[in-house]
Amino acid sequence: MRVNGDEKSLNGVYTLKDFLAREGYDITRIAVEKNGVIIPKTSFESETLDENDRLEIVTFVGGG
Amino acid sequence: MSGVVEMDELESLMASRHADGVHSRMKAGKVAVAGVGGLGSHIAVMLARMGVGELLLVDFDAVEPSNLNRQHYTINHLGSLKTEAMRSQLAEINPFIEIRTRDIKITAQNAAEVFAGYDIVVEAFDNPEAKAELIESLLSAGDTKIVAASGMAGFGSANMITTRRRLKNLYICGDLESEADLGLMAPRVMACAGHQANMVVRLLMGLEEV
Numbered sequence A: 001m002r003v004n005g006d007e008k009s010l011n012g013v014y015t016l017k018d019f020l021a022r023e024g025y026d027i028t029r030i031a032v033e034k035n036g037v038i039i040p041k042t043s044f045e046s047e048t049l050d051e052n053d054r055l056e057i058v059t060f061v062g063g064g
Numbered sequence B: 001m002s003g004v005v006e007m008d009e010l011e012s013l014m015a016s017r018h019a020d021g022v023h024s025r026m027k028a029g030k031v032a033v034a035g036v037g038g039l040g041s042h043i044a045v046m047l048a049r050m051g052v053g054e055l056l057l058v059d060f061d062a063v064e065p066s067n068l069n070r071q072h073y074t075i076n077h078l079g080s081l082k083t084e085a086m087r088s089q090l091a092e093i094n095p096f097i098e099i100r101t102r103d104i105k106i107t108a109q110n111a112a113e114v115f116a117g118y119d120i121v122v123e124a125f126d127n128p129e130a131k132a133e134l135i136e137s138l139l140s141a142g143d144t145k146i147v148a149a150s151g152m153a154g155f156g157s158a159n160m161i162t163t164r165r166r167l168k169n170l171y172i173c174g175d176l177e178s179e180a181d182l183g184l185m186a187p188r189v190m191a192c193a194g195h196q197a198n199m200v201v202r203l204l205m206g207l208e209e210v
Helices: A016-022 B003-014 B022-027 B038-050 B082-093 B128-141 B186-204
Strands: A030-034 A037-039 A054-059 B030-034 B054-058 B098-102 B120-123 B145-149 B162-166 B170-174
Touching: A016 A030, A016 A054, A030 B128, A037 B128, B022 B186, B030 B038, B038 B054, B038 B082, B038 B120, B038 B186, B054 B082, B082 B098, B120 B128, B120 B186, B128 B145, B145 B186, B162 B186, B170 B186
Parallel strands: B030 B054, B030 B120, B054 B098, B120 B145, B145 B170
Antiparallel strands: A030 A037, A030 A054, B162 B170
């Protein structure tokens, strides 16, 4: 799987929610695109991943 | 000379230092600014100076003393709604553009309705959860282009602040890492606002690359 351009392995993780948790993302501060389509937070738990997927994960920090 | 002719002449003189072809593209533009605080107040001023034909300003806050170290407001604006304080300043900077305001807190539920009709939305919130929520809501709803910001706190090198294109319709300005606890101050916040405003100008000129 490609995540932000880098090779990543699922290693037994099946859902987007579990992948993001394993990688240490704070899901309240990110926006995620899978294969070019935005995945809303409400679908993280039901969204499954496979090794051919391409994820783009954008993280936001506070301040403005 | 009639008053109308004088006003037309004033508008054309005001844009006389614009590059060729820019004024008409700006005049036809409609841009929404989500949050008119540290980033959004400066972005709104820049887009007004550019002559962007219609600006929608969305915020629910009033101007506070702690805003004055970086936001485009003055002592006279303390206690006023930011949308109204900004509207009155923009009317003095460029009376030839239309300013709309909404005094409302943006949520996942109302974002699509508030920004309907705007192809370009500037994300200029302070709160990272609000940034993520707005971007997720608008990008899943349609073809809106979002010019967002992340990481402009502190006084690290201004050269770290860049414009990147991420996801299909998302541009992010900032250094992506300097969080608000480093302090939020005018120079870096305004550098980031400049990046966002220039990306909006590029989009209005038909350029999608950063």
